[in-house]
Amino acid sequence: MTLDEQARDVLRKNDKGGYTLPTHGLYPYQWNWDSAFAAWGFTTFDPDRGWTELETLMSGQWEDGMLPHILFHRVDPGYFPGPDVWQGRGPIPSSGISQPPVAATFMAKMLAMDPSGEPRARAIWPKLNAWHRWFMDWRLDRGAVCVTHPWEAGRDNAPDWDGAMKAINADDVGDYTRRDTSHVDPAMRPTKYDYDRYLKLVQLGVSVNWDQSKLRDINPFRVADPTMTFTLLRAQRDMAAMGRRFGEGVSEIEGWIEILEAGAETLWNPEIAGYDSRDVHAGTFNGVLSNASALCWYAGLNDDRALPAIAGMLNATRYGLASYDPEGEEFEPLRYWRGPTWPIMSYLVGSGMEEQGVTDLGTRIRDDTARLMELNGFAEYYSPLDGTPAGGETFTWTAAVWLGWAGDNRENQLGDAGCRQSN
Numbered sequence: 001m002t003l004d005e006q007a008r009d010v011l012r013k014n015d016k017g018g019y020t021l022p023t024h025g026l027y028p029y030q031w032n033w034d035s036a037f038a039a040w041g042f043t044t045f046d047p048d049r050g051w052t053e054l055e056t057l058m059s060g061q062w063e064d065g066m067l068p069h070i071l072f073h074r075v076d077p078g079y080f081p082g083p084d085v086w087q088g089r090g091p092i093p094s095s096g097i098s099q100p101p102v103a104a105t106f107m108a109k110m111l112a113m114d115p116s117g118e119p120r121a122r123a124i125w126p127k128l129n130a131w132h133r134w135f136m137d138w139r140l141d142r143g144a145v146c147v148t149h150p151w152e153a154g155r156d157n158a159p160d161w162d163g164a165m166k167a168i169n170a171d172d173v174g175d176y177t178r179r180d181t182s183h184v185d186p187a188m189r190p191t192k193y194d195y196d197r198y199l200k201l202v203q204l205g206v207s208v209n210w211d212q213s214k215l216r217d218i219n220p221f222r223v224a225d226p227t228m229t230f231t232l233l234r235a236q237r238d239m240a241a242m243g244r245r246f247g248e249g250v251s252e253i254e255g256w257i258e259i260l261e262a263g264a265e266t267l268w269n270p271e272i273a274g275y276d277s278r279d280v281h282a283g284t285f286n287g288v289l290s291n292a293s294a295l296c297w298y299a300g301l302n303d304d305r306a307l308p309a310i311a312g313m314l315n316a317t318r319y320g321l322a323s324y325d326p327e328g329e330e331f332e333p334l335r336y337w338r339g340p341t342w343p344i345m346s347y348l349v350g351s352g353m354e355e356q357g358v359t360d361l362g363t364r365i366r367d368d369t370a371r372l373m374e375l376n377g378f379a380e381y382y383s384p385l386d387g388t389p390a391g392g393e394t395f396t397w398t399a400a401v402w403l404g405w406a407g408d409n410r411e412n413q414l415g416d417a418g419c420r421q422s423n
Ligand code: DGY
Pocket: 069, 080, 151, 156, 180
């Protein structure tokens, strides 16, 4: 099979009928930003299925506009923490936090690929707008978007959160059994210290029935995050463009774009010469250079100040952009968000650079990303040092990145590399 065929096969095999699993076993539900990548990946060969993916995702939206990070369509004992722990209050059993808002930007791409999907996009647009309003209402700090749980940023155990995690007392979290470490080598996953605090934050949310006004007062974890700020800024730009096409009023969205642009500037940390996360309660930068620091181009900010540090990160490894500065003290090349390279972030960063004319670095990230998949298949993440595949296997969003971006024009360059993964 060619890699294109293998990638389509991954999507089809992870398809549960209307929604797609990130991968079997480790993640047996519908995840928010994974699903947006899946919708885009499907649209490269089955647009109808792509639109259905987005529609299923939106069907889990809460009344207040929040779009959960996990929708538990069918209970699966192979995952913890499940719906009984989260006690979400939406129309479908769900978690109580959200995830990076990339869906609008993928919808804009899907519309360009499949203009016949416009009626479906028009129906989804107001729902996405309500979700984005929820972020603007509840998650801003000086215009930057905050996360209230490390999982909300998608970068679960990134060193960004280490300081804020220390402020969480999890002594009374109780006993629980993790499932993730039965699917994947524990050395590639977050630690028990991390999980105690992840669960403590869930328990706090449940204690106030996920009421955001109450949660804001009692949650010790509030971090202004480049992942959220840059993805929402980009999403608002795409929403404004689609809204104009659909005849919707977009002046409110234009105001939000200005707020978020100002907020992005509050994440610029001169000490690391990069965009950083800010611990809102402590009032300090976290001093972390990550792949999220490089999302400014994706957000439409062509910022030359950010180039040297990101180029330095790229030069320090062989394969792609590491999730955390390879020169940083906490760097671990195989542990989840503390070093590995993630094709989905590489796509967001690399395609953003290409759009903004930073083509040398953008093309390099794209080529590295493609090479990883050619050599080692569609893994969840990889060591940026030697390309070792890690985490879950046959991963939906990695396959989507191949189909939508990394694999463009590559099948004919592969020679026999395209057959290496055949089984
Ligand atoms: C997990 O279970 O590891 C997920 O990343 C949480 O969203």
